[in-house]
Every structure is written in structure tokens, then in C-alpha cells.
Amino acid sequence: MATKTAVTVKMFGRHLSQLRNLAEAQNLSPQCRRVAVIPRLYSTEKQPEETATTAAPTSSPEIERLTKELAEAKEQHSELLDKYKRSLADSENMRTRLNKQIADAKIFGIQSFCKDLLEVADTLGHATQAVPKEKLADNPDLKNLFEGLSMTKASLLQVFKRHGLEPLDPINQKFNPNLHEALFQKEDKTVDANTVVEVTKLGYTLHERCIRPALVGVSK
Helix, strand or coil, X not given: CHHHHHHHHHXXXXXXXXXXXXXHHXXXXXXXXXXXXXXXXXXXXXXXXXXXXXXHHHHCHHHHHHHHHXXXXXXXXXXXXXXXXXXXXXXXXXXXXXHHHHHHHHHHCCHHHHHHHHHXXXXXXXXXXXXXXXXXXXXXXXXXXXXXXXXXXXXXXXXXXXXXXXXXXXXXXXXXXXXXEEEEXXXXXXXXXXXXEEEEECEEXXXXXXXXCXXXXXXX
8 A cells, every 4th residue: 555655646746747848848837927027017118197297297387477477587687687697887977077187177177377477468468569679779777677578488488398388370371260360351362261360369368268268250
């Protein structure tokens, strides 16, 4: 009885080994294949439904509100930047004008004083012109007076020049309304029309600015 049982167990073990070899030869049974396919259902790949669900929030009201606020902030920044640049330009223009006014005040602050001194120069000029030149040799006192007046006039003109005050003697020059004031017209065929043929009073410029025009007669 024991011998029969042992033979039966050996035969069963032999059949089991054959079945195992057969299964390995066929590279898995259909049930095993189905079990192998199941893990794909738990892969990390995103399904179309998940992608659609994730993309949906891009058009939410919160994002639209933030986009609108960003556009308004950019517009406000542009306006403020433009105002800032305009303010800088205005400040620079004002600074330039103030500097020019200060420079002009330094240069032309003596303009009124110079105008008053011009009358003194005119008086000295008239005095020297009134002295009869033919009597200077016979009258030493008159000669000394004339020389003193001439030296005083020359010294005054040097002071004028030192401070930028220059005389204008436009004889035989073209009439310039910015520098000359015509008192009369005179026939003169030797010169062109509108030429200064006579100077009644000298003009003066202070640093190239006319502070007194020359009084002249102009040819027709």
C-alpha cells in the first residue's frame, strides 16, 4: 500500500513539472497576461479628463480681475512717467532762464549808470569841438584847457571800454534801425540811398546791446 502511494506522488510531481515547463514555454497563460495588463490602469500618465479639469481655471474671474488691474497700473505708470519728464524739462528751462537773467543782471546792471555818464561824455565832446583850433598856438591857457578836456574825454572813453561800453560812429554806413535813429534825409549823389551821411550824436552799445542809438542824417 505504501509503495502504491509513493508511485502516485512521484507521478503527480512529474505531471506538475511538465505543466510548469509547458507554461514557461508558452510565456504566460491568458490569465497571467490579463493580470500583467492591469498595472497600466495605475500609471502616472494624465488622462484627458484630468488635463481638461486642470486647464479650466485659466479663465477664472480672479485672473481677469488681476489682468485688468495690471493694465490700469501700466497706464497709470505711463502717465506718471510722462508728468515726471515734463516736470524735469520745465525745471531745466527755468534754471536756464534764471542763470541767463543772473548773468544779464551782472553785465547790464550798470546800464542806467552808463546812460547817465554818456551825457558827461557828450558834454566833453562838445567842449573840445567848441575850442577854436587856430587860437591854440597863440593862447597857452586855451591850449592847456583844450589838452585837459581832451585827456579827460580820452580817460572817460577808456573807462567805458573797460566795462564794455563802446561808441557808435556810423558815418558812411548803411542805415540800421536797430542801431541808428534817423532825424532827417539829405540829398547826396556821392553815396547810395539810405546811407548815413551825418552824425548828430554818437550812439553807444553795452556788451553789444544798444543802449542809445546814434542820431543820424540819411541820404535819399
